[in-house]
Amino acid sequence: MSTLAxxxxxxxxxxxxxxxxxxxxxxxxxxxxxGANAIHxxxxxxxxxxxxxxxxxxxxxxxxxxxxxxxxxxxxxGFVVTDRMLEMFKAKAPAKDKEAK
Amino acid sequence: xxxxxxxxxxxxLASLLFIFxxxxxxxxxxxxxxxxxxxxxxxxxxxxxFILPGMGNFGWIxxxxxxxxxxxxxxxxxxxxxxxxxxxxLFNGMGGACAMFISLGEELKWLNGLDGRVGLLPSxxxxxxxxxPRSFPMLLGIVLGAISFTxxxxxxxxxQGLVSEKPLxxxxxxxxxxLVVLGIIGAAVTSAGVISVNYHYALTWIIVLNVLALLxxxxxxxxIGGADMPVVISVLNSCxxxxxxxxxxxxxxxxxxxxxxxxxxxxxxxxxxxCKAMNRSLAKVIFGSFGxxxxxxxxxxxxxxxxxxxxxxxxxxxxxxxxxxxxxxxYGLAVAQAQHLVHELDELLEKRGxxxxxxxxxxxxxxxxxxxxxxxxxxxxxxxxLDMEEINPEFEQADVALIIGANDVxxxxxxxxxxxxxxxxxxxxxxxxxxxxxxxxxxxTGFAGxxxxxxxxxxxxxxxxxxxxxxxxxxxxVKAL
Numbered sequence: 001m002s003t004l005a006x007x008x009x010x011x012x013x014x015x016x017x018x019x020x021x022x023x024x025x026x027x028x029x030x031x032x033x034x035g036a037n038a039i040h041x042x043x044x045x046x047x048x049x050x051x052x053x054x055x056x057x058x059x060x061x062x063x064x065x066x067x068x069x070x071x072x073x074x075x076x077x078g079f080v081v082t083d084r085m086l087e088m089f090k091a092k093a094p095a096k097d098k099e100a101k
Numbered sequence: 102x103x104x105x106x107x108x109x110x111x112x113x114l115a116s117l118l119f120i121f122x123x124x125x126x127x128x129x130x131x132x133x134x135x136x137x138x139x140x141x142x143x144x145x146x147x148x149x150x151f152i153l154p155g156m157g158n159f160g161w162i163x164x165x166x167x168x169x170x171x172x173x174x175x176x177x178x179x180x181x182x183x184x185x186x187x188x189x190x191l192f193n194g195m196g197g198a199c200a201m202f203i204s205l206g207e208e209l210k211w212l213n214g215l216d217g218r219v220g221l222l223p224s225x226x227x228x229x230x231x232x233x234p235r236s237f238p239m240l241l242g243i244v245l246g247a248i249s250f251t252x253x254x255x256x257x258x259x260x261q262g263l264v265s266e267k268p269l270x271x272x273x274x275x276x277x278x279x280l281v282v283l284g285i286i287g288a289a290v291t292s293a294g295v296i297s298v299n300y301h302y303a304l305t306w307i308i309v310l311n312v313l314a315l316l317x318x319x320x321x322x323x324x325i326g327g328a329d330m331p332v333v334i335s336v337l338n339s340c341x342x343x344x345x346x347x348x349x350x351x352x353x354x355x356x357x358x359x360x361x362x363x364x365x366x367x368x369x370x371x372x373x374x375x376c377k378a379m380n381r382s383l384a385k386v387i388f389g390s391f392g393x394x395x396x397x398x399x400x401x402x403x404x405x406x407x408x409x410x411x412x413x414x415x416x417x418x419x420x421x422x423x424x425x426x427x428x429x430x431x432y433g434l435a436v437a438q439a440q441h442l443v444h445e446l447d448e449l450l451e452k453r454g455x456x457x458x459x460x461x462x463x464x465x466x467x468x469x470x471x472x473x474x475x476x477x478x479x480x481x482x483x484x485x486x487l488d489m490e491e492i493n494p495e496f497e498q499a500d501v502a503l504i505i506g507a508n509d510v511x512x513x514x515x516x517x518x519x520x521x522x523x524x525x526x527x528x529x530x531x532x533x534x535x536x537x538x539x540x541x542x543x544x545x546t547g548f549a550g551x552x553x554x555x556x557x558x559x560x561x562x563x564x565x566x567x568x569x570x571x572x573x574x575x576x577x578x579v580k581a582l
Binding site for chain 1: 119120122123124126127128129132133135136137139140142143146147150151153155156157158159161162165166168169170172173174176177178180182185186188189191192193195196198199200202203205206207209210213331334335338341342344345346348349350352353354355356357358359360361362363364365366367368369370371374375378463468469470471473474477478488
């Protein structure tokens, strides 16, 4: 892939990123930040590639191994925390029903 | 179809799912599914990576993933809702560290490759004009990842109480930071330049660069006060996003570029939106000071006035016979874990025919939206939580405004005192209520370190104590009425 193509994608992704969350209500700022935090856990796959392609080079293996551990923490923790936060929002509907009865 | 094709297809689909997930995350009704969609995207991207040609070390990869999953899962499941912000910061730092180690690995691999392929060393000019641009994405990935890593850890420490919440100051703060930045640039250039002497010399300078970048993360976040941490976490979040994108450039990996850039861009916008909600300028958060001007004023203002205390029994009578009570929850409520007690008090009052509503300031708690999450956890029905714009006109009809552990968001100085650092921040008009009860741990100032005139108001009564204990007393007294 040429550098120029990567720069094109980079620029388009900037606009997409800004556009998709432009109308987020204040209530969702924290969960959205947390969700975005989980998405940049994509670095994990970079770590997997470094480790997977390292062969038997000890230095690269160690770097890749540490990167995968940290990346997994980011991904797993990020998604689970976000889900727990958003679960609270969902819990509202049954609570409201109880109130109505 | 070759396995490369399948990987590419998985990356493409994953990128679409990230965009779609982010979109769904920004609307309350679809948010939870949005998180799931993004999670599926992540699994797809990971699966696609496994089948890339030339992959090996699968045992190690799975072991590393297992080692990361267990604590990540346990931490995320066990953390209290009040501690969410620092948890996000911690996980963000992990992502930064990951990007840093990957970039280091890629840079090393690149250097090793040079050593093997090219017999002759490049001239200094070639090293600077050709080697530097080629290693640039890796070096930038190291720097951004390292700043995210240590910066997030300090932010975590500040919110967790491991590092002082106060803005730490030391002499020559800004010049030192500038010097460190210059040092990083110098180390980057030198690391490429020394390739003309020996490929292996570059490594020393890359380690210097890495250490300086780690240091910069610490230096940059330490001087920022705890109240501004949400903004800092948001900035570092987009920083990690960028680090992921830059690493994607280095590895020519499409899904990393797209996902990283998405988060970088969305995170930047989110930072701006948060600053708006708190009426703070981003430049001031990162480079400015908070509370410096207020201290002089507080000393002058506080001495001639006094705060009036009240007993829980008297509060109970005031609220039990009121027609309308507006509860203003703040961070103090969150730390005391008293959200369930508030709900209990609220139900007791409603049974007596008192109308109870909650006034939620956009930045109540520690982050925008944090308080809504906490109250939702305690089963407070959603329609009773009102935004600032909706509730402010209602304060005039309220018999009692019950302020629990909130301070700066009800400080009238934001409306009246142009010299105050929070001047211009939209606040809840608690001072318009007929009576004001403040539950507060002590006489100190709030998070921002600013004196609050509302506490000296003739209509205000103070109920000192931990929010949980005070509310327990209150509910007992209301039951006894």
